[in-house]
Amino acid sequence: MRILNKLLLLICLFSGLSGISQVKNESTLSLDQIMKGDAFVGHLPERISWSDDSKSIYFSWNPEADTISSRFKVAIHTKAIKKLSTEELHTQTSNGIYTHDNLWKVYEKNGDIYLLNTKNFAVTQVTNTLAYETNPLFSGDEKDIIFQSNANLFKWNISKGTTTQLTNFNTGKKPNEDKKLSEQDQWLKDQQLQNFQVLGERENVQKASKYRRELTKVKKPRSIYLEGKRLRGLKISPNLNYVVYNLFSPVKNKNTVVPNFVTASGYTTDITTRSKVGGKQATSETWIYNIHKDTIYQVKTDKIEGVFDKPEYLKDYVVKDSVFNPKFKNPRYVTISSPIFSDDNKAIVNITSQDYKDRWIMSLDVSTGDLKLIDRQHDDAWIGGPEVGWFSRGTIEWLDNNRIWFKSEKTGYAHIYIANVNTGKISPVTSGSYEVLETTLSKDKKSFYLVTNKVSPFEQHFYHLSIKTRKMTQITSLKGGHEVTISPDEKQLAIRYSNSTTPWELYVMPNKMNGKITQLTNSVTQEFKDYNWKxxxxxxxxxxxxxxxxxxxxxxxxxxxxxxxxxxxxxxxxxxxxxxxxxxxxxxxxxxxxxxxxxxxxxxxxxxxxxxxxxxxxxxxxxxxxxxxxxxxxxxxxxxxxxxxxxxxxxxxxxxxxxxxxxxxxxxxxxxxxxxxxxxxxxxxxxxxxxxxxxxxxxxxxxxxxxxxxxxxxxxxxxxxxxxxxxxxxxxxxxxxxxxxxxxxxxxxxxxxxxxxxxxxxxxxxxxxxxxxxxxxxxxxxxxxxxxxx
Structure with missing residues (x-):
């Protein structure tokens, strides 16, 4: 009966569509051409990355109109383009984390961890397991590689090649080992021990054996039970003393079902999709595990400035002649990001309210769990903007052990700010009626590499910005849009460039002002070129x-x-x-x-x-x-x-x-x-x-x-x-x-x-x-x- 009702609905919806015929077209363009998409325009280069030696650019491309795109590389000196072999695909490295001297890079690929020597480009496979290892980084002293597997942290000692488990998170509830007996059962146990000497002796032997085992046992990480919650945002301090983690409490809302009528099986299948706006939202809480003291404690959020504030729109729903109370009885729900650690183990967190109206940047004392405000961003509507929030994450990085940079729309446009976490002083780095769209900190942390629309809202260009002098230098100059990928040695730029009538192609240029930009790919079809685009x-x-x-x-x-x-x-x-x-x-x-x-x-x-x-x-x-x-x-x-x-x-x-x-x-x-x-x-x-x-x-x-x-x-x-x-x-x-x-x-x-x-x-x-x-x-x-x- 359900299928019949759906079919009747379809008949109703299709009504009025009969008799649609071709309509005269006076253009040399046809809908058949246009709607072929890439087959008409050309398959454009995508997913740009660099080789570790900064001599080749990798990209996805499909110049021969195969079923799917393939990976290619182009040598920047010879401009020769080559399709990667299966072996080259297997050995190609991924983005990763570098040591301070840039001599080593650790990265994850296909669920395993690899270590790259950037002098001779030799690769060591750190893990080779059926488990999925992710999120590798170096310890603060750079003697170990830290990675995550099966919701736990491990360290691999670079010189010894030994692996140590650092955390022991367990799903489910903590077993109640000290469960108190009922009055009846306790009386019965006492009675048995009084009546039978051998039972008491055996119990003493068990206790003594357990105590001796505890004395001689190698110390293992504390068992932390998730109690039905989900683990997220696992992060360890550089000195490996503190683990900060987030416990996520999911909720069950009713989801919408989307029927799929045209299937290979011939049967209608139901696609279960998202819930609707306004459903109950998941909550989270942040905890800290002190490894040396073997203690855990929660990061409390009820002291955050403004966390009890009601949003302005609720004033529209105040009963006539009532007084609007601007404060909630309970604090608003907030989400705390994974901490960003300095080299000397200071921690910064990005906190957002569940109602989207506040963003707090706060220092986190990992020894106590206390929070201290550095910057609060509030909008009566909602927090957003490039590298601020909503469609992008709020980005924060350390410049040194005392200063961080972040983005804010304080002036009405997304700009860069630097804050001293000790003094609380905040100073703007960029300003003006334009957006800083993308920000990359140079490896020496002396400059920012930026993409902005400073020239006009309708162009995007690449810039250098000195952190010391605040001097901003425009690097690209062609009118249009520039998607820039910086080489590992920061001397070259791989650029996807296009203008209003010319689709994206891959270019390369030196990472300096007035550098020559050179086109590397020619993707556009002749059929596309034959039309004079307006x-x-x-x-x-x-x-x-x-x-x-x-x-x-x-x-x-x-x-x-x-x-x-x-x-x-x-x-x-x-x-x-x-x-x-x-x-x-x-x-x-x-x-x-x-x-x-x-x-x-x-x-x-x-x-x-x-x-x-x-x-x-x-x-x-x-x-x-x-x-x-x-x-x-x-x-x-x-x-x-x-x-x-x-x-x-x-x-x-x-x-x-x-x-x-x-x-x-x-x-x-x-x-x-x-x-x-x-x-x-x-x-x-x-x-x-x-x-x-x-x-x-x-x-x-x-x-x-x-x-x-x-x-x-x-x-x-x-x-x-x-x-x-x-x-x-x-x-x-x-x-x-x-x-x-x-x-x-x-x-x-x-x-x-x-x-x-x-x-x-x-x-x-x-x-x-x-x-x-x-x-x-x-x-x-x-x-x-x-x-x-x-």
């Missing part, structure tokens, strides 16, 4: 709140201009699509070229919530998705009408994921602005989405119903007037198919007629099959041609 114009228009909103503009020639326009909305929310490098939305960019060839003007906006523009831009959607981010689309349409001569009755909108959500909101809330829209893999109700993404922005449905009610498209479906096309993969494990099924039922109940749904039975959130891509965009192109191009 250069997007980057513009800014005024938002209704006075903000300068960035966008890319593609315009048709005067002869082809049909007076119609399409606005494209990127996905992810926190993502940048207005820039001078090759877009991750390359299929969409190619489709936009085809639209322009057919007379359309195309606008793509980095709306509020997009990355690269600072914290205010990122958090502009707090508690109201479909607020300022949607206003930016409306103001974009106004710009097209007033500045580009677009007919106000001939504007369409489309996008995927977050872009699909915005498309729904635009069609429902501003039906007179957009005549048609295509919503791809779109969120229709934010209460259906996951916790990690949604809760920072909208809090939780129970605690902040206002935010969810004004942010979910399903609440505004009655406003639909234009032509809506909904497209969704049935096995989408990110934005579940359930979202658009629920929305379709709402549209049915509202008696809406001018909408259609196309479903893709074998696709998840990111489409894989070229046939699915082609069918999806054939329908989108048909929608715009039939509703806007008249």
């Amino acid at each position: 250069q997007p114009e980057i513009i800014r228009f005024k938002g209704n709140d006075g903000a300068d909103v960035p966008a890319t503009l593609l315009k048709p020639t005067a002869e082809k201009n049909n007076g119609a326009a399409v606005i494209f909305v990127h996905g992810a929310g926190y993502l940048q699509n207005v820039h001078h490098w090759w877009s991750s939305y390359f299929r969409e960019y190619m489709f936009h070229n085809m639209l322009v060839d057919n007379g359309y003007t195309v606008l793509a906006i980095d709306f509020r919530a997009s990355s690269g523009y600072g914290s205010d831009w990122r958090t502009g959607i707090y508690r109201h998705m479909g607020g300022k981010d949607l206003d930016d689309q409306i103001d974009g349409a106004k710009y097209l009408i007033e500045n580009q001569g677009v007919n106000k009755d001939k504007i369409g909108i489309y996008g995927g994921s977050y872009g699909g959500f915005i498309t729904l909101m635009a069609m429902f809330k501003y039906p007179d602005t957009f005549k048609s829209g295509a919503a791809i893999r779109s969120v229709a109700d934010w209460s259906n989405y996951n916790h990690g993404y949604t809760a920072p922005i909208l809090n939780t449905p129970v605690e902040d119903r206002i935010a969810y009610n004004r942010s979910s498209p399903i609440k505004f479906a009655e406003g639909l007037k234009g032509n809506l096309l909904i497209l969704h993969g049935m096995v989408d494990t990110n934005v579940h198919f359930q979202d658009v099924v629920q929305l379709s039922q709402r549209l049915i109940e509202l008696k809406k007629e001018n909408w259609e749904m196309a479903i893709f039975p074998v696709e998840s959130h990111g489409f894989v099959e070229a046939s699915s891509w082609r069918d999806e965009y054939r329908r989108i192109f048909k929608l715009f041609q039939e509703t806007l191009n008249d």
Whole structure:
């Protein structure tokens, strides 16, 4: 009966899709070409790394269009490219940890530990087991290699080759060896010992034997029982005296089931996926094991500054005439990161609140478990930003035994700060209205290697920054985007570079200003090169709140201009699509070229919530998705009408994921602005989405119903007037198919007629099959041609 109901639903969803035919295309580009993806553009180099001798660059590539990519290497002096053999793949090293003099590197590969001599590049295999050994590092005196296996720490002495277990974590509960007998059983035991002398003698012998064994037994690490919790973040101090670990208490929330109808077996299978936003969240606690004293103690968090503070949004739910109490009775849940140790065993931890609104950088006294505040970062919305939080980890490193560096959005942009952990003094290293996107500390700890958008939000360049003088030197200069991998000797840069119309290729250049950059790969197909790709114009228009909103503009020639326009909305929310490098939305960019060839003007906006523009831009959607981010689309349409001569009755909108959500909101809330829209893999109700993404922005449905009610498209479906096309993969494990099924039922109940749904039975959130891509965009192109191009 369950399968029959599903099939009946599918029949309903497929209704309205019959009769879709080819629509005339006046471009030399075809959807068949565009939607082949890499097969049309070219298989671009990825996963860049260096050889240990800094003479070769390794990368993944597929120039012959094999089934999957392979590993290649290119010698930087001869520029000769060679596919790695099976033997070379087996012996290739991985990223690892170096000694202070850089003479040795320890690394993990395929679950075993290896030690590399960087003088002669000889490799010693430290472990060769069926167990999985990970996270290798050197002890403070660099005489031992520490690694983790089966949730325990071990050390391997480099000179002796001996292995010692340092911890003994055990799942389950601690056995109760000293269980007290009941009064009845104790009386019976005493009675037996009184009645039978031999029993007492035997018990004494057992006690004496046990005592003697304890005296002569080699000391083993203390047994620590996890009591049903999960071990995470295991870390040992450089002097091997203290082990800091995290006990994670999982929770069981009800998960959503995604049915998979098209399977090799012929049977429908259920994919169990994530839970929904607002479910109970897991908690954790941090403990310290003092190896020498054989004691364990917990790191307490109830003294952290602001840990009892209530978030501001709760004021909206205070009962009339009541006084808002700004403090909780109990401290907020927080998560403590693994400690970062200095060479002299000082520890720093990164602490984040479970409600995403606070980040604390604190020193941890491992001898007592006490915490001391170094820096607190608070945002009434949520903490985020590159190398600060949310989509990236909060990065912290030691510069020496007294100073650390970290990132903060204190000024509204992600910048570097240095803190003295002894005096508490904090000083900025970078500043300005730009983002420091990536930070690498040089091996001598005298410089930072940075990637920033200082030149403009639309370019990313590589820099050197002297920690002493604060002088910042730009190294790359080509207009576009640079993904940089530094050689082990820090003398060369492997760069993936691209610009707006040229896809990513691999380059090499010296790690110095004015160095010559040399292209190493040629991946782009001739078929791709044969088309004259249009250069997007980057513009800014005024938002209704006075903000300068960035966008890319593609315009048709005067002869082809049909007076119609399409606005494209990127996905992810926190993502940048207005820039001078090759877009991750390359299929969409190619489709936009085809639209322009057919007379359309195309606008793509980095709306509020997009990355690269600072914290205010990122958090502009707090508690109201479909607020300022949607206003930016409306103001974009106004710009097209007033500045580009677009007919106000001939504007369409489309996008995927977050872009699909915005498309729904635009069609429902501003039906007179957009005549048609295509919503791809779109969120229709934010209460259906996951916790990690949604809760920072909208809090939780129970605690902040206002935010969810004004942010979910399903609440505004009655406003639909234009032509809506909904497209969704049935096995989408990110934005579940359930979202658009629920929305379709709402549209049915509202008696809406001018909408259609196309479903893709074998696709998840990111489409894989070229046939699915082609069918999806054939329908989108048909929608715009039939509703806007008249």
